[in-house]
Amino acid sequence: MATIDKTQQDAEKQAAAMAAVKFVKNGDVVGLGTGSTTTFAIKELGKRVSDGLKITAAASSIRTEELARSLGIEILDLGSLSEIDISIDGADEFTESLDLIKGGGGALFREKIIASLSKNAIIITDASKKVKKLGAFTIPIEVLPLAYQYVSDQIDKLGGKGVLRIAAGEKFITDNQNLIIDADFGLIDDPAKLSSDLNQINGLLAHGLFINLTSKVVMSEGTDIIIFE
Known part of the structure; x- marks a missing residue:
């Protein structure tokens, strides 16, 4: 690059x-x-x-x-x-x-x-x-803390690899008091489909595909x- x-x-x-x-x-x-x-x-x-x-x-x-x-x-x-x-x-x-x-x-x-x-x-x-193609930048996903593991597992099932965002040595906390998972799906052939699939995950507040x-x-x-x- x-x-x-x-x-x-x-x-x-x-x-x-x-x-x-x-x-x-x-x-x-x-x-x-x-x-x-x-x-x-x-x-x-x-x-x-x-x-x-x-x-x-x-x-x-x-x-x-x-x-x-x-x-x-x-x-x-x-x-x-x-x-x-x-x-x-x-x-x-x-x-x-x-x-x-x-x-x-x-x-x-x-x-x-x-x-x-x-x-x-x-x-x-x-x-x-x-x-x-989108995807060199990981997809940020805001998740309710109580749903963190569930959402992480669902990201895995969709073929992604999620990493909990850390800032200054601590969990990054959003203005809404939630966590961020940065999910790597590689280069994305169909962003609309991935967006729809992510929208179906309970406990996922929002994802970064617009x-x-x-x-x-x-x-x-x-x-x-x-x-x-």
Whole structure:
């Protein structure tokens, strides 16, 4: 795998974020994702709010909510919303057919709720995230702690290999007080089928395959902005 230049990658993330934020209009309810790429978008939105843009927002994680509030963005209770005008989030991998793997930051459940509520779900990425087939990045799976072993066994039966996510030497705990299993299924020939199979597992709160949930991907490659929709 080619070495990724971090400076170039950050420049591409910022360029994609700035392009996506231009789609936000006065009065919009905006869904805010979680992760390094989305942070660029939230900061850009904060600048527009300070210049007079009137928006409200729903956050996909505690850290996103804290960042948005610090920039003067009004945060709504996600659980009270029936729809979101536009959402901006990142991805760990995406294909030209707009299938995604998300959840590297551990906020996949709330990110999936926001995507499901969004009339216009925009994904922003640098060029390194585009793949021909999903699966080089493992699929994050949020699981209720009491169902951990059961879900792990079901992942095995589907041909995957699950590993409990550890951070700073301890079990990674989501904002919902659950665990994350990072599941390796290899390169995935049929993401929609795997998504459906995973959805049948009791105790699995959410998985990181996002199928038919994305309106467009705004990708920055060098100095170019490329939109997939």
